[in-house]
Amino acid sequence: MFKLKDLRTINIQHYYNKLLEQSGKTPDTIRFINKVIKCSLNKSKKENYINQNYCDNVTLPKLVSKQEVEIFTIEEQKKFICSLVDNRYSSLYILVLATGLRMGEVLALKWSDIDFKKCVLKVHSSIKRVNIQGNIEGNKTEVIVQ
Template sequence: MNDYKNKSAAGLLSSDDKITLQQWFKTWLYEYRVNDLRPSSLEKYNGIYNNYIKNSEIGVIKLKDLSTSNLQAYYNVLMSKHKKSPNVIKTINKTIKCCLNQAVKETYILFNCSNNVILPKLASKKEVEIFTVEEQQQFIRSLDNHRHRVLFILVFATGLRLGEVTALKWHDINFEKNELSVKRTFKRVTILGKTEGNKTEIIEQPPKTEHSKRTIPIPSNVIIELKKHRKNQLAEKLKNKLIYVDNDLVFPNEIGEPTDPRNLDRSYARALKNAGISHKKFHALRHTYATRLFEADVPLKTVQELLGHSDISITANIYTHVMPKQKIAAVEKINSLFAL
């Protein structure tokens, strides 16, 4: 009783001892976070709620009764019985941690029990997929008359993400300075609650992070390709002038609307097959760009800025496959000092 009185006087008692984790999670997501999350992030968190919180073993537990052992047991079952990966478990716990941090601030609970969970070790990362120089040249040669030829070439030459290249507009390209600016991205997301059945839409949103807003030089040969592409686009615009919507997009569909990232990914897969090259994810174009930069001895910091990574360690960790060659080359530069 004395403990209860002390906590009450200090404002440390839960203001609602009946609220469950799933009730609080939904409140946290749609009352606290709905205005500061990108639509794609809101969709991701809503997916976590529907798949792992709502009516789950932990979701029905009252916040005041939720413990580290509850979470630990739930994660263990997800891994052993449902074969969820360590990365999925880490994502779930990270989201719950943010949710419970707010519950602590609101004094629904005294501490965040997710802080003490022991998470499974993440599997070692697979080596990134890249095109060899021969494959890159073979792929480009196979793209004659392909609708997305210049798009693929531009990604090879600038490392743009799929959503960034589809959202690129002509006024983002400076033909005098041979450079482009990344200012927005397209993504197909579920617009929650907007339509019956939560249908998907292609939306424009800010780049992934502040560092993703960047200016990238364009090789002069690719500038020539872009100018040719612009002429071809003008001809297409005239051909479809009655239904064409001019959004100033560099790579729209046939009537000027945003190119659906899903359709572009399918088109890319077919182009790879036609070129006789084993399948690689679209992101391999971006990885190839970075790898070619490292092979040309471009400094790590410069590559980080060109890719739009928020931290130089991200760049270093992703491209460890290039680092051994770079280290050997660096050591060879001081080799002459030891010719005694």
């Protein structure tokens, strides 16, 4: 912890490096933290508490390009469905394939979420695994299954 008057660019750089290497934070998170600190230091500079913004010369981690998602072709989908014969989870796989739901959304489904007459499946929540407990989080997606 540093007092504002003792803060320097090197301190901020070390903090970001530590977050990236030891805490496993992503480059996106580091960049977001930098924006917050930079705004605070701009205000401090404007109010004459410091002479310069020490975030200006910090080297931020490069953003990792996200991989493009590959999807099944129609032919691959047919082969996949045919391979599900006698698979106890075949309904689950077909539901995911047909709707594009995430696994947490599928696992949070209840029978009351399905309206068979209207052919509508409502997704109200998602399950995320946090430590060993499953937490259900609100979600406002509505998916129509035909």
